[in-house]
Amino acid sequence: MLALLSGQAAARSTDTVDNVMIYIVVISVILLLGVTAAMVYFVFKYHRKKGHKPKDIHGSVILEAIWIGIPTLLVLSMFYYGYTGYKTIRAIPDDAFEINVKARMWEWEFNYENGKKTDTLFVPAKQNIKLNLESYDVNHSLYIPAFRIKEDVIAGRINYLVFNAEQTGTYDIACAEYCGLNHSMMYTAVVAMPQSEFDVWYNTKDVSAEPENIEDTSADSSAVTDSTLIGGGNQ
Amino acid sequence: MSNGTVAATEKNFYEEGTSRHKGILGWLLSTDHKRIGLMYLVTIASFFIVGVIIGVFMRLELIAPGPTIMEAQTYNTLFTLHGVIMIFLFIIPGLPAIFGNFFLPLQLGAKDVAFPRLNLLSYWIYLIGAFLVLLSLVLPGGPIDTGWTFYIPYSVRSTTNVSLAIFAAFVLGFSSILTGLNFITTVHRLRAPGMTFFRMPLFVWSTYATAWIQVIATPVIGITILLVIIERAFGVGIFDPALGGDPILFQHLFWIYSHPAVYIMILPAMGVVSEIIPTFARRTIFGYKAIAMSSLAIAFVGYLVWAHHMFTSGISDTARWIFSLLTFIVALPSGVKVFNWVATLYKGSIDPKPPFLWVMNFIVLFSIGGLTGLVVGSLSTDIHLHDTYFVVAHFHYVMFGGTGTIFFAALYYWFPKMFGKSYNIKLANVGVALFFIAFNMLYFPKFILGYMGMPRRYFDYLPEFQSLQLVSTIGSWLMLITMIIVFGNLIHSLFKGKKSHSNPWGGVTLEWHTSSPPPLENFHEIPTVNHEPYDFSQLKEMDYESK
Structure with a gap:
């Protein structure tokens, strides 16, 4: 996100990923602040006092529908945005x-x-x-x-x-x-x-x-690295 | 208060055991679910402290770039051990084995779990597994250095004691399976008269959902571990590409267990939250059925999202988008829970005692963990953030900020019930506040470091990451102080604390209907249940007077 502020992106994919990031983070911060604010407000507002009767509310189908429905739309949009961005990043251009x-x-x-x-x-x-x-x-x-x-x-x-x-x-x-x-x-x-x-x-x-300078065949090189696995391998 | 006077005339479970042995054998051979729960508590908390200390040393190493207090190999070993201990010895068994054992039968109105001897066997198997982990540290070959994910081919090539360490995880798995089996049967067969499924407390529901995951998912890691051991011993070429195997197959098998295992870790914690909030708001839970069903939904959909750990592994693009979509879906039931918990505070009568404050911590930290899960569930952002500090921050918010916080909440909630002692409330409040500050200082910088491109499992790092690494390290010192206060308060109270009221918080689930600590078979007579679980009008007939 820090790079977002610096203007010119290093690559096309930089912008794509940063935009998805901003989208998800903005929604997330709103949700987080909403949940936290509601919780803190209730704790102060309904602080236990003498003579104060709590009210048993067993639930609400409408509220359940709302807080299943809206988050579903939000996460589907996040998924979609993340997926389309990803597709452009992964697409192999012909001239690559x-x-x-x-x-x-x-x-x-x-x-x-x-x-x-x-x-x-x-x-x-x-x-x-x-x-x-x-x-x-x-x-x-x-x-x-x-x-x-x-x-x-x-x-x-x-x-x-x-x-x-x-x-x-x-x-x-x-x-x-x-x-x-x-x-x-x-x-x-x-x-x-x-x-x-x-x-x-x-x-x-x-x-x-030099094109001839290909000393590695994969079978051998793994044997070499084995011996340097522990305590060796200064490069 | 009547409960307290009755209790004085009879023996509690500390004074009367199930075996004729006294002293330490009276514990190690006890089939009483409460004693087994407490043995788990002592063992698991000890491993947690070891894991914390390892974490503090890792943070100290990372205070500056380059070698600071150790070599790279030592660091690689430490982060592996930190993971293995925290995952396999603390957080997977943690809440079910400690609080599930102690409170599941109590909350159901049962005398014990369905298979008490099997329960003791589970504890012994856990001890053997833990012993094998410790053994793998000292045997020639040296402690394991593969990371707790044991990815192949590295784990086949490493000359450290990989086979023994993963065999320990194999053994620990059986402890988990048998505990799950026990809980499922207990829930189905040992509910008190009148305790219908929809009168069960939500901790029972979530432990029940967890138990199914333990029974169904754990065998997969067992099979996988055996295959790795065979691969290491005989070179059969199932996973290692040098022998013609497929390393991606290992990742699939590993995460088919280890992702559902994440829900083994968090679901019981969610159950504890659903207990604590009604008690301290003194009103019924909002959306009981929604919370109960969301536990089952998480347990079910949680099986189908494992490959989001593998978005950069080279699996097909089709698999990537399907698993990304399912990952977003599994976030919904967790959201439902959070909304219902907050709604439960509405028009309550809230007394924010320490257990409740821990839960408030949980809601904030777990929400951050969950919401950043959306960031890494999305394909575009994941290919940047995968295997970086962002992921490290994300799962520490979920695991430590979620389950870890609730480990403390549960301890502070049920401490008077388990030990019959009360603790210092003011010091407990200080502990909660310090925890919140220390936690965010320790882990929040890792989100930023991750986005800046700091990969995880790095012994050394680029200079540009240093200032945030320093903040995180200072946070780890504050966390250490917090842990000393949080545990110190309870340990001090254990020996010096005042005798507690048998129902200090005014809870109404069945564990509060008996004395503290409870008698050997939990209740004088098996209670008959004719209330929903969070009906606080019961407090009158329980003769509870608010102090």
Whole structure:
């Protein structure tokens, strides 16, 4: 919510999620204040006094209908709003630029279609990006707080995440699914750059991004991480 | 006051036991539901205190970024233990085992539960489970570090004592199942003459609904745990993708139990609220049937929402929206309860004594917990907030602010009945007020931290989160002081407190129709019920005079 006040959203999904958040929170705060105010008012108003006779009211079908009916409409609207927003966030555009993401305890690996491989995610801004997520070992979750999105990264299946960075800049990527010793240090970043800059970087041959440099096959890497599970794994 | 004079001439359940043993054996071998309830109280409260202390150490570690007082592995172990102890040893058994055992038979006008020996066995099984948890801490391999959710593949790969710790949860499950079985049968078979289903107190209704969840849902976690143990021991490849298994299957099986378990935790608390509000407003409950039926509705719909714990796991988008919709539906019966409780105050005669103040705390904190549940039930917001501090804040408001608060409310409400002693009211009021401040200081910053993007289960964090983490840590110190006051008041009263009136609050459900503490078989003669449960005109025939 803090980012709401700062104006420009980092990604399209940022606005979508923040708007749903505001909608639910506003209704919730009204309900909370209403319930609390009624309770506190009654406690003062009907405070036990000598000679004061309480009145046994067993209930009211009309009131029950009201406070089942109105909340039903409210939560259905919350559901619907949350669902439609979600659909836009999850929709895979045809022109999406795909990057294959591999996670292992406790680092990220980004594989581009031309064979480039990095540990920081470089993307062109204002371009639809689709990340294909797969884990080498335990469950991880790729989380970009500034874009308000995450998806679990699991071995043996490919999950995906779609985003479009509106603003150039560098944003944190965190691991959100507990994955052992250095879970809290599994940070990297997504760097959204202007398309032209990205193209220059993407088309340069880089030593660290040799296409032949693929030393991992998933079966072996899990054995390696096993031994570093306890007390090891300085990265 | 007549009850008090009668009571003086007969032995209470402390003076007369079910076995011929005296002293500690007279307790450990007792089949009296009240003694068993109190044994649960001592054991469960001890584990709660251990869980609190672990929590305080976790908060201390998080006071600043980087290692502060411990290493990452220690922290990972502590948050796992905090979860395992609080969930499996405190909050799941908590209210049913302590207050359900003690008060279900009393409120029904029964001499005991349906199967007293099975009840004692449940307690012993609980003790064995608790012992196995403790054993898993000290055996070679080290304490479990997987988080209380034991997600695979990590829990298959971790070299810590995972198998033993989850086997402990398996054993504890049987204690839960047998207690549930006992309560269901008790409700069906042992109601006093005239006690129809719709004359049962609402605590009985909610404990009854809970019992069905305990019996039906718990076997699922039992099966799941056995499969994990087999996977770890023999590598059969049910869940572990490296062996051809499916880790998502584990998450489904785990939450098919563990989400209904959330309602095992909260439903009995809701029942206690429905007892305390009429007593202190001295009028009948508003919407008795709506509250009773909403308990059953929660128990039923609660089975069908488990996958909202898995919105980011890669399950199909269809499954996501169906579970999101059902999650919003399950919020409605809880809302119905809150509205009826508040309406019960209307035209009452309200005496805000400590148990009632705890309930006021509950209504605010539980409402915040419930409403933030809508935020994480919604698909758009959940994919941002899932596995962040927002979720941590949400479930602490529901579990600690909800069930935990009512654990204290129930203790302060029934303390005079259980022990025949009264406590210091002023100090109790201070405890309630401090709790409210400490609680919000400790947990509210986590909502903001979550929205800022702080993931949960983090040993270390980015500098931008530090100021709110600091506020939360200071809140944990205040909470510790509050706990000392809240428990200290009761423990002091246990030994030094004045003898209590047998019905200090003017309650009318059946437990207030007998002496405090009650005799071995609860009533001199089995009462005949010819009133609805919250009919305060009974106070006259009970010879109750307001002091």
